[in-house]
Amino acid sequence: MSAHCQLTGSQPGFGNSISHSHRRTSRRFDPNVQRKRYWLPSEGRHVRLTLSARAIKTIDVIGIEAAVARIRARGGKV
Numbered sequence: 195m196s197a198h199c200q201l202t203g204s205q206p207g208f209g210n211s212i213s214h215s216h217r218r219t220s221r222r223f224d225p226n227v228q229r230k231r232y233w234l235p236s237e238g239r240h241v242r243l244t245l246s247a248r249a250i251k252t253i254d255v256i257g258i259e260a261a262v263a264r265i266r267a268r269g270g271k272v
Contacts (some may be wrong), residue, residue: 196227198227198244201245204225204249209221228245241269
């Protein structure tokens with residue numbers, strides 16, 4: 195799934211668009227997903243992650259090493 199965050203696991207939500215006449219059609223609420231490259235000092239290489247905007251802020255707080263550990267604990271590949 196393309197609109198999926200590797201750190202938080204957030205993925206699209208589904209709902210309805212409601213027009214002026216109150217007719218309902220399906221729609222998707224996609225998370226704000228970005229591709230971002232980080233330097234991973236422990237492995238001496240760059241890693242490219244697909245992250246939501248909230249996950250980018252989380253990495254700023256906890257650091258890239260802890261974030262990669264969380265991704266691997268969830269079973270994700272880095």
